Amino acid sequence: MSGEIEISVKNLNLWFGNFQALKNINIEIPKNAVTALIGPSGCGKSTFIKTLDRMNDLVDNVKFTGEVIYKGRNILDSDIDVVELRKEIGMVFQKPNPFPKSIFDNVAYGPRVHGIRDKKILKEIVERSLKGAAIWDEVKDRLNESALRLSGGQQQRLCIARLLAVEPDVLLMDEPASALDPIATSKIEDLIHELKKEYTIIIVTHNMQQAARVSSRTAFFFLGELVEYASTIDLFERPRENRTEDYVTGKFG
Amino acid sequence: MAARRRETAAIGLLWGAGIATLVILIVILAYILVHGLPLISWHFLTANPGIRGQTGTGIYSTIVATLAVTGVALLIAAPLSVGGAIYLNEYTKENLVRKVIRQAAEVLAGIPSIIIGLFGFIFFVIYLRPYTGGWSVLSGGLALAFMVLPISLRISEESLKAVPAELREGSLGLGATKWQSITTVILPTALPGIITGLILGAGRAIGETAAILLTAGGALGLIHSVQDPCCPMTLYIYNILTEYNDTTTAYGTAAVLIIAILAITFTTDYLMNRYTKKLKGL
Numbered sequence: 001m002s003g004e005i006e007i008s009v010k011n012l013n014l015w016f017g018n019f020q021a022l023k024n025i026n027i028e029i030p031k032n033a034v035t036a037l038i039g040p041s042g043c044g045k046s047t048f049i050k051t052l053d054r055m056n057d058l059v060d061n062v063k064f065t066g067e068v069i070y071k072g073r074n075i076l077d078s079d080i081d082v083v084e085l086r087k088e089i090g091m092v093f094q095k096p097n098p099f100p101k102s103i104f105d106n107v108a109y110g111p112r113v114h115g116i117r118d119k120k121i122l123k124e125i126v127e128r129s130l131k132g133a134a135i136w137d138e139v140k141d142r143l144n145e146s147a148l149r150l151s152g153g154q155q156q157r158l159c160i161a162r163l164l165a166v167e168p169d170v171l172l173m174d175e176p177a178s179a180l181d182p183i184a185t186s187k188i189e190d191l192i193h194e195l196k197k198e199y200t201i202i203i204v205t206h207n208m209q210q211a212a213r214v215s216s217r218t219a220f221f222f223l224g225e226l227v228e229y230a231s232t233i234d235l236f237e238r239p240r241e242n243r244t245e246d247y248v249t250g251k252f253g
Numbered sequence: 254m255a256a257r258r259r260e261t262a263a264i265g266l267l268w269g270a271g272i273a274t275l276v277i278l279i280v281i282l283a284y285i286l287v288h289g290l291p292l293i294s295w296h297f298l299t300a301n302p303g304i305r306g307q308t309g310t311g312i313y314s315t316i317v318a319t320l321a322v323t324g325v326a327l328l329i330a331a332p333l334s335v336g337g338a339i340y341l342n343e344y345t346k347e348n349l350v351r352k353v354i355r356q357a358a359e360v361l362a363g364i365p366s367i368i369i370g371l372f373g374f375i376f377f378v379i380y381l382r383p384y385t386g387g388w389s390v391l392s393g394g395l396a397l398a399f400m401v402l403p404i405s406l407r408i409s410e411e412s413l414k415a416v417p418a419e420l421r422e423g424s425l426g427l428g429a430t431k432w433q434s435i436t437t438v439i440l441p442t443a444l445p446g447i448i449t450g451l452i453l454g455a456g457r458a459i460g461e462t463a464a465i466l467l468t469a470g471g472a473l474g475l476i477h478s479v480q481d482p483c484c485p486m487t488l489y490i491y492n493i494l495t496e497y498n499d500t501t502t503a504y505g506t507a508a509v510l511i512i513a514i515l516a517i518t519f520t521t522d523y524l525m526n527r528y529t530k531k532l533k534g535l
Contacts, residue, residue: 053426055425060346083429085428087427087428090426090427091422093419093423097417097420097422098423099420100442100534109427109429109437113424113427113428113430113433146532146533148534149534159423162423
């Protein structure tokens with residue numbers, strides 16, 4: 001694997017109560033590239049990315065061991081400031097979740113909670129973020145309209161814009177296109193291609209074609225284990241593990 | 254055939270049961286309004302009652318008293334119930350503390366209002382007399398606050414619970430603190446429900462008599478401070494009926510009370526609908 005490593009995960013185990021959802025995960029995520037996580041439902045891929053921005057903390061009875069090294073520190077440490085962490089590692093959710101506010105206020109939300117009050121600066125950030133998420137042309141004349149009036153695909157790109165406004169380094173995407181139609185999906189995929197130049201992206205997907213289209217490396221999760229992690233081409237065309245082959249060829253799913 | 258006949262009979266009975274609610278409401282409303290409306294005039298609304306209960310005067314000071322005790326009750330109950338609901342829903346997990354507080358609210362809601370009044374009389378009217386002024390707007394409002402609190406706590410909590418988890422995650426995911434998420438996303442989304450809860454509580458306070466009977470004092474003069482004794486409309490109805498047998502004025506006052514409650518209910522419904530629609534971007 002060439003290039004810099006953004007996130008390095010060592011011996012990560014995670015339990016919800018007595019159920020072990022992640023088993024001894026070791027993985028290195030390259031910087032400024034797209035890494036896809038595939039695997040059947042319940043395999044732990046969503047749980048895994050939610051560990052990276054500590055969103056699992058919201059769940060009762062969650063326990064974890066191991067290390068996730070990001071910028072030289074273990075983000076699983078109990079003294080990590082999760083609020084600061086989430087500015088650097090942002091998440092796009094499966095279902096678009098715009099706030100019931102205007103388009104402008106949605107994108108300005110992050111900068112505002114981080115203390116930016118200057119209207120001119122906010123305007124610049126909003127415009128830059130909406131352009132970055134390839135939705136500016138569609139919404140520039142209706143910034144004061146409710147975000148809930150946008151279509152599902154537009155809402156998801158708005159949510160990506162909202163994230164870009166916080167200037168994160170890492171974008172976690174939890175099946176970002178699973179609720180969208182094919183055209184909206186291809187727009188999101190085009191956007192991912194653009195974004196990987198500046199951001200490290202980890203995308204969870206059910207859709208193997210999508211993983212093949214957007215990512216340079218792919219990890220296959222099964223029953224809480226990381227079965228295989230390789231360049232996307234190798235994983236799909238020359239899988240080393242039988243379970244990977246069975247999954248990518250559609251024997252189970 | 255017998256089965257079909259039983260089905261028809263059952264539907265008829267159930268229909269009757271449903272309709273009964275409507276009929277009872279209409280009968281009560283009509284009876285009060287028919288007897289009370291003719292009495293309502295500008296003079297009735299703006300003149301003070303005769304100090305010895307003479308008829309032919311107005312009910313101005315009792316309207317003011319109702320507004321005052323309800324206002325005091327809401328001022329006290331609103332922050333407690335909304336704050337309590339936020340604590341329960343956002344800052345505790347499903348554990349013993351939460352169960353105990355929720356159960357406490359339910360028990361509080363079930364305490365007969367005359368007992369709330371008795372407690373208010375002993376504690377606010379007698380023990381805290383130097384602060385409350387004895388029988389007063391403040392003592393009455395405090396007692397009513399105990400009755401508003403459990404209703405609005407419960408409804409506030411339900412409204413907060415109804416805010417989609419995705420909105421919380423979205424806000425936290427952008428690096429907002431929990432408190433920022435609550436004030437900027439969660440509360441505005443839950444607001445229609447919270448306000449509705451407070452209005453229901455206010456409705457309870459406006460209509461309450463027993464708790465007021467022992468705490469507000471019943472003086473008919475116009476109040477000048479929260480430490481003055483007062484006589485809200487419900488208590489006035491009770492007093493003029495039991496002391497002067499003045500059914501005419503009682504009907505008039507009852508009509509004003511009912512119209513006020515209906516107006517508040519419908520206006521709030523309307524405003525909350527508009528707010529909810531705006532929130533949904535319609």
